[in-house]
Amino acid sequence: MKRKIGALEKLDADLTSLQYKVRRDPASYLEDHQQQYMQYETQRDLLLQNPSTSDDSGIVRLSDLVDFLAHTADCYPKSTSQFPTDLIQIISQHHDELQPDLRDKIVSNIVLLRNKDIIDSSTLLNTLFPILVSTSSKSLRALLFQKIISDLRSSNVKATNHRLNRTIQTVLFNLLTSDRETTKGLWAVKITRELWKRQIWTDAKAVDIMKEACLSENEKVLSGGTRFFLGGDKEREEAAEDDSDSEGEIDMSKMRHQAGITKKSKKKGREMKKAAATIKRKERKKSAPHPLNFSALHLLHDPQGFAETLFTKHVQNTKSKITLESKLLVLQLVSRLVGLHRLTVISLYSYLLKHLTPRQNSVTSFLAILAQATHSLVPPDVLEPLIQKIANEFVSEASASEVAAAGLNAIREVCARQPLAMNDTLLQDLIMYRKSKDKGVQMAARGLLSLYREVGAELLKKRDRGKEATMGLRTGEHAERRYGEEAAGEIEGIDLLEQWKEEERLKKREAAGLPPDVATDEEEEDEADNWKNWDVESDDSDSSAGWINVESDGEDINISDSEDESKPSAAKKARLSSSTPGADATSTKSEEPEIKKLSKLLTTTILTPADLKRLKELQASAAINAHLPSAKRAAFLAARHADEAITAETIEAAAAIGKKNTREEKIAMAKGDRDEKHQSTTARRKEKKESEGKSTTNKEKARKKNFLMTLGKAKGKNKRSLVDVRKTMLGHKERSKRGGKRGNKGN
Amino acid sequence: MGGASAKRKKEKKKDFQKPKLKVGKAKPKAANSTDTSFKAKAIALKQQTLSTNAPTVEAQCAHHLGLLNHKSDTQRRDSLAYLTTVMSTHPPDIPLPQPSSVIIPTVQRLILDGSNAVRQQLLKLLQSLPKNDIASNTDQLLLHTRAGMTHLSTEIRTFALDVLEWLLASAGDEVVSCAGGWVKTLKCFMSLLGWKVETSGNWTAPKSFGKSSGDSKIQVKQMNALTSFLRAGLLHSQTAMQVGNGADSFPLWQTEHHMLSERSNVYAHLNLFGAHRDEEAEMYEDREDRQRVFHDRAEAAIVAGLEQATKGGGEQGRAAASLRKVVKEGMIDYRT
Structure with missing residues (x-):
């Protein structure tokens, strides 16, 4: 309990008023300040005699003095030069013994001194951080954590403070590497994650800290580190979205309106200006280019080594005693790395082989991990036993339908990444499950079938291949990709661009009355012009900007037929991709020379930004033409980015299809997110009005008025003479003409 | 008011229905009953003493x-x-x-x-x-006294001087020789009296906030306290004189130097366990040390201040004169 301060003390010992005066005129109050400083020194000495004292009056007085001195320290830099070091010494030596109030006060005053630029950030952080790590008080830790984060934030606001960031990152890194057994490193993880989320630290060094955390021996620290890699980037994106969402809070028109009505004061004017400035700043921020932030997984140095050490240290090591949950986290991270960077950790697959039984705890996670760890460079013979085992253990008539569905789904996910891991007998066996009664199993088997129609149709029986794949096989288009083979790199849609360029060229030549084949000087000049004014072309050349030509398939063919002779063959290939497969069966023979021509544009010219923009437009218009289901499926697969993780839910999804929902679940699903109660439009408007703080109209007031209060007037109305009634009626008419009692204008 | 009123009637009735009591069942709780039970890790019962005989x-x-x-x-x-x-x-x-x-x-x-x-x-x-017990607690008392002397409140500042006078009377030697006792207290006096070593400009010093230093009565008191403080610090102490006459116990000269001291914490000046001390917080146990520090830090300011005070005349002048006398006596052998 705080002792009340007596009237006498209040009268004289009013530090607030002294503080006010000191701040106004430092020179005149130097002596008083020095006296207070001496008072502080004696109080401090008293405290240091017994730091754990609970003498209320002394502590209150000291904390008041500390507050006063911290607030005025910038006025007397010379005489208070020792003050910051004093405070730092007290808090670092006695933070465990001090009374919580005084302790918190000292911490916040040190931060205040930092904000006044009396001490620098690194001093502050070097003071606070060791306490954060060593103190046993929860509330102090929370306070320190908050102060550390906010200081790092504020010192990175204007420009990134590389030096400070580097020192702190080194401190955190050393903390993690020096002590791998205890939970101390958790603070490094927490701080790094928070700063990563706020996009203050986005560099490889922060990722390095987390990498060290993952290699820690302490379970808490290591799971914190792995969680960061698995979810840190998503968290950062969400935080950025939240930020941009919550910004549109100031209603400028409302403020302007209110400024017109309420009393004008300097303060109101200032507020208006401030609001306008914030809105302007926000708008500028909105229009600013999106900061290019690399994901943490991409910033890792030596992912191969990291994945290997993670796996051997935490998963394979029989001495590590981490729980299954953390182990799964580590495995997820390892498989994510393997999938993303296409690493080779062969022992991972044999490890997984052991755990792929339906009775294994959270086996769907294991299946997801396996799928995630598969990529096109994993040897098929490593994966084959795994797939065989999944098929044996999960997919059988005897096993429950959910299990079979999960197994089939897992096989499909693995094979989507490495189709060569499948043999024909097994595949044909598995595909038979599409006749299953259970919907989930059915769908999963169908998924597998449609996958192999695209990636390896020759493994299927002839009648299962389907029309497209059969035709593709016959023409040789659906050639099986061999192990390690990569698709030739090209810019997507470059054929479209080339075709467009050709057309443009022809148009120009026709306009100039020249033969279409011979190159002229003028054209070369034109090219040079393009380089000079970088993206002028995109501005003036396109008369129908923003319009997309959607052509029906038939028309497309007609046009190509009519112009086939006059155009170079490069255009043909372009049409090939967009037209139906039946139509171009004749032209496939001349494919080989076309491919060579295609790459000509890329090897002979450098694309300008205007070209790239045009390319994007062409791609968009081409995409609209593609309505075929196979195109849709391909687009869906392409949309699933390699960066995204596969989770247990992906594996379980198929099983959920066949499941019958209960009544409650159905109702909840139908309701969706709309949990608000039904309201009429009027009621909603009224509520909105009230929430905006607008007042009611006179009509509403009259309607709401208490009945008894209106009685007297109503009674009197009945007794009026005809003349009186006429008078009131006339008055009413007159008023409505004028527009109310006070009238519309000054008349 | 047809069907609706019947429904409403029923609802109204429900509010005032008497709960039926049944044998063997717990009594139903009232709608407004409050649960007063609570959980606590420990319950301390404050109890008055129940002993029959009067407390000692x-x-x-x-x-x-x-x-x-x-x-x-x-x-x-x-x-x-x-x-x-x-x-x-x-x-x-x-x-x-x-x-x-x-x-x-x-x-x-x-x-x-x-x-x-x-x-x-x-x-x-x-x-x-009892005066003998004060000596061992001087440093703590002096800390609080100094806190009082620098307090914002005038009354507490004046009162602290009374305490200091009493302290000097009961344990003068310890006061001036304990850690920080000499320099810090001197500094306190200087700021109390408003006497400064160097005047930064030729502007008149503004009247201080929260204290009426212009009050001559208080200044007299302050000067008197300073006089007795300097007397304790700068003049030869009586105890020092006693040490010298060990001649009568002929063969055992200066035995007392080889005996264990009666004071507590004899080796305090070595500062074996405490924090590092700077010049201000140092112990000045010798008269010569004190003289030196006094000469370095305060003498000029006091002399300058005394000049002003003597001009005031009256009681103030008398106090100033006695202070000057003490300073002169105390520093007489320093100069020579």
Whole structure:
């Protein structure tokens, strides 16, 4: 309990008023300040005699003095030069013994001194951080954590403070590497994650800290580190979205309106200006280019080594005693790395082989991990036993339908990444499950079938291949990709661009009355012009900007037929991709020379930004033409980015299809997110009005008025003479003409 | 009001329905009943003493010492008064009901107490304590006294001077020779009197905030306190004279130097366990040391201040004259 301060003390010992005066005129109050400083020194000495004292009056007085001195320290830099070091010494030596109030006060005053630029950030952080790590008080830790984060934030606001960031990152890194057994490193993880989320630290060094955390021996620290890699980037994106969402809070028109009505004061004017400035700043921020932030997984140095050490240290090591949950986290991270960077950790697959039984705890996670760890460079013979085992253990008539569905789904996910891991007998066996009664199993088997129609149709029986794949096989288009083979790199849609360029060229030549084949000087000049004014072309050349030509398939063919002779063959290939497969069966023979021509544009010219923009437009218009289901499926697969993780839910999804929902679940699903109660439009408007703080109209007031209060007037109305009634009626008419009692204008 | 009113009637009735009581069932709880049960890790019951015989003086003293934290001014003053009576009426040959080493640490923070009555009573209690016990607690007392001397409140500042006078009278040597006792106290005096070594400009010093230093009565008091402080610090002490005459115990000259000291914490000046001390917090045990520091830090300011004060004449002038005399006497052999 705080002792009340007596009237006498209040009268004289009013530090607030002294503080006010000191701040106004430092020179005149130097002596008083020095006296207070001496008072502080004696109080401090008293405290240091017994730091754990609970003498209320002394502590209150000291904390008041500390507050006063911290607030005025910038006025007397010379005489208070020792003050910051004093405070730092007290808090670092006695933070465990001090009374919580005084302790918190000292911490916040040190931060205040930092904000006044009396001490620098690194001093502050070097003071606070060791306490954060060593103190046993929860509330102090929370306070320190908050102060550390906010200081790092504020010192990175204007420009990134590389030096400070580097020192702190080194401190955190050393903390993690020096002590791998205890939970101390958790603070490094927490701080790094928070700063990563706020996009203050986005560099490889922060990722390095987390990498060290993952290699820690302490379970808490290591799971914190792995969680960061698995979810840190998503968290950062969400935080950025939240930020941009919550910004549109100031209603400028409302403020302007209110400024017109309420009393004008300097303060109101200032507020208006401030609001306008914030809105302007926000708008500028909105229009600013999106900061290019690399994901943490991409910033890792030596992912191969990291994945290997993670796996051997935490998963394979029989001495590590981490729980299954953390182990799964580590495995997820390892498989994510393997999938993303296409690493080779062969022992991972044999490890997984052991755990792929339906009775294994959270086996769907294991299946997801396996799928995630598969990529096109994993040897098929490593994966084959795994797939065989999944098929044996999960997919059988005897096993429950959910299990079979999960197994089939897992096989499909693995094979989507490495189709060569499948043999024909097994595949044909598995595909038979599409006749299953259970919907989930059915769908999963169908998924597998449609996958192999695209990636390896020759493994299927002839009648299962389907029309497209059969035709593709016959023409040789659906050639099986061999192990390690990569698709030739090209810019997507470059054929479209080339075709467009050709057309443009022809148009120009026709306009100039020249033969279409011979190159002229003028054209070369034109090219040079393009380089000079970088993206002028995109501005003036396109008369129908923003319009997309959607052509029906038939028309497309007609046009190509009519112009086939006059155009170079490069255009043909372009049409090939967009037209139906039946139509171009004749032209496939001349494919080989076309491919060579295609790459000509890329090897002979450098694309300008205007070209790239045009390319994007062409791609968009081409995409609209593609309505075929196979195109849709391909687009869906392409949309699933390699960066995204596969989770247990992906594996379980198929099983959920066949499941019958209960009544409650159905109702909840139908309701969706709309949990608000039904309201009429009027009621909603009224509520909105009230929430905006607008007042009611006179009509509403009259309607709401208490009945008894209106009685007297109503009674009197009945007794009026005809003349009186006429008078009131006339008055009413007159008023409505004028527009109310006070009238519309000054008349 | 047809069907709706029937429904409403039923609803209304429901509110006032009497709950049926049944044998063997617990009584239904009222709608407005409040659950007063609570959970606690420990429950402390405050209990008044139930013993039949009157409490001993020791127990009562301990009780009153505990009451010194009481929030009421009167209670604090009354407790101090009780302690004062016990101490002053106590026969000198029997040990005190509560030793001074217990009393002083508890009461010393009341030097900064907000109430004047409490402070005056405190001074009486301090004066009633045996002088021999003060010496071992000087440094703590002096810390609080200095805190009082720098306090914002004028009354507390003036009162602290009374305490200092008493301290000097009962343990003058310890006051000037304890850690920080000489320099820091001198600094306190300088700031109290407003005497500065160097004047930064030729502007007249503004009147200070929160203190009426212009009051000559208070200044007189301050100068008197400074006089006695300097007398204790700069003049030869009586105890020092006693040491010299060991000639009568002929073969055992200077035995007392080889005996264990009677003081507690004899080697305090070595500062074996404490924090590092700077010049201000250092102990100055020799008269010569004190003279040197006094000459370095304060003498010029005092001489300059004295000039001003002497011009004032009257009581102020007299106090200034006595102070000047002490300074002269104290520094006489330093110059030579």
